[in-house]
Amino acid sequence: MSHAVEADDSGPNLVPLLDLVFQLLMFFIICANFKDKELNSQDVVLPHAQSARPIDKAEVDVLFLNIDQEGKLIVMGREQPLRTLAEIQYYLQQEHKAAEDFAKAKGDPTGQVKTMVIIRAHQLADYAQVYNVLRACKTVGFRKLQVRAIQQTTQG
Amino acid sequence: MFRKRRVQEAVPGVVLPITPMLDMTFQLLAFFIVTFHPQEGLLEGYMDFNLPAAGEAKAKKEEDVDPNTKPDADLEIESELTVIVKTARDENQGAITSITVQAREDTVPIENLQKLGEYLREARKKLSNRDDIKIQAESKLKYEFVVKVMDICIKSGFQRVGFAPPPDLATTGG
Numbered sequence: 314m315s316h317a318v319e320a321d322d323s324g325p326n327l328v329p330l331l332d333l334v335f336q337l338l339m340f341f342i343i344c345a346n347f348k349d350k351e352l353n354s355q356d357v358v359l360p361h362a363q364s365a366r367p368i369d370k371a372e373v374d375v376l377f378l379n380i381d382q383e384g385k386l387i388v389m390g391r392e393q394p395l396r397t398l399a400e401i402q403y404y405l406q407q408e409h410k411a412a413e414d415f416a417k418a419k420g421d422p423t424g425q426v427k428t429m430v431i432i433r434a435h436q437l438a439d440y441a442q443v444y445n446v447l448r449a450c451k452t453v454g455f456r457k458l459q460v461r462a463i464q465q466t467t468q469g
Numbered sequence: 470m471f472r473k474r475r476v477q478e479a480v481p482g483v484v485l486p487i488t489p490m491l492d493m494t495f496q497l498l499a500f501f502i503v504t505f506h507p508q509e510g511l512l513e514g515y516m517d518f519n520l521p522a523a524g525e526a527k528a529k530k531e532e533d534v535d536p537n538t539k540p541d542a543d544l545e546i547e548s549e550l551t552v553i554v555k556t557a558r559d560e561n562q563g564a565i566t567s568i569t570v571q572a573r574e575d576t577v578p579i580e581n582l583q584k585l586g587e588y589l590r591e592a593r594k595k596l597s598n599r600d601d602i603k604i605q606a607e608s609k610l611k612y613e614f615v616v617k618v619m620d621i622c623i624k625s626g627f628q629r630v631g632f633a634p635p636p637d638l639a640t641t642g643g
Contacts, residue, residue: 328489339496360616364623365514380612431515439563440615441608441635448634462616464514 356381360436362462372429376408376455380434384442398445405453426454433461516619548601548631549573550592552585554618556610563611568618582621589625599626605633 357379379387385394386401395401413424430450434443450458551571556563568579570588579585593599602622606615619630 328486332489332492336496339500359513360613362514362516362616362620364620365516368513368515434612436611436613436616437563438612439608440606440610440612441638443612443615444608444632444635444638447632459515460616460619461513461515462620464512 356387357433357435358382358437359433359461359463361465363465365462365464367464374412374427375429375431376412377431377433378446378450380432380438380443380446382435382437384438386446398449401446402449402453405449405455409453409455427457428455429457429459430455431459431461516616516623547598548603549596549598550589551603551605551633552589552618552622554604554606554610554614556607556614563609563614565610565614582617585618586621586625589622589627593626600628601631602627602629603631603633606635608635608638610635 377389381387381394385396386404387394388404391404395404408428409426412426412428416426417424432443432446434446447458549572553569553571553576554565555567555569557566565582568582568585570577570579570585570592572592577588579588589602604615604618604622606618622630
């Protein structure tokens with residue numbers, strides 16, 4: 314009898330293990346949130362538009378281009394923003410080439426790029442700065458573009 | 470004695486681990502508190518526009534689009550109307566100072582954005598191409614105002630909004 318009782322008491326304690334697993338889960342959830350913030354730079358204050366439509370989350374092949382107040386391009390994976398038009402164009406060329414290679418690897422011999430370029434520009438950026446990025450996108454070969462704005466439901 | 474011991478082993482005490490459940494609940498609570506950002510209904514939306522290549526602009530269906538067509542470097546689309554938006558340099562922080570609508574025959578000055586909407590709705594009825602419109606803004610105009618003009622164009626019924634290069638782009642070095 315005494316042997317059986319001892320065996321029950323010395324069983325593995327799963328409670329701290331469960332705690333650890335939940336802590337790890339929390340860590341990964343929070344990290345995923347940080348990545349989302351990186352994609353959608355919080356430094357960018359978007360303009361308001363009544364005709365802005367709800368975002369279609371089914372679009373997965375996207376490239377986020379955040380343009381800050383000074384016209385610098387904030388992109389994912391780079392600590393420093395892109396300042397000059399040459400830097401922006403070079404970056405977009407690289408992205409377009411990668412998308413083209415990816416399309417070819419998936420079996421499309423033409424390598425048609427279906428990436429949606431999402432422009433998130435600060436409301437106080439100059440039009441010329443936004444225009445230059447749009448033009449660079451088109452020069453490089455991107456066809457699908459989307460401009461982001463805050464949905465405005467009331468007048469004003 | 471032997472029988473008594475078997476009964477004790479068959480009915481073990483059930484202990485519900487309440488503490489880890491509480492821990493989990495607090496963790497979830499903390500998560501939602503940390504990630505909660507009250508934005509008062511400020512939802513991000515999209516305004517899309519295509520950048521058609523010259524050969525692609527007239528394609529009616531997606532199958533008709535030629536993927537090998539090289540895109541032209543211009544953001545302009547063929548339209549009968551162009552909204553010209555100007556700003557005063559260094560005086561009004563990039564706000565709109567004048568709006569004119571250029572049709573094929575004439576140029577019409579517009580007082581403000583509200584009047585622009587009214588004018589475009591009326592003018593669109595007389596056009597053969599009722600889908601396309603172009604915006605030509607000066608380089609120092611703030612993007613916020615360009616989006617306002619774009620918004621009005623879309624609300625007036627135009628499906629595609631194109632952008633003409635800023636007329637002063639070369640002089641500002643942008």
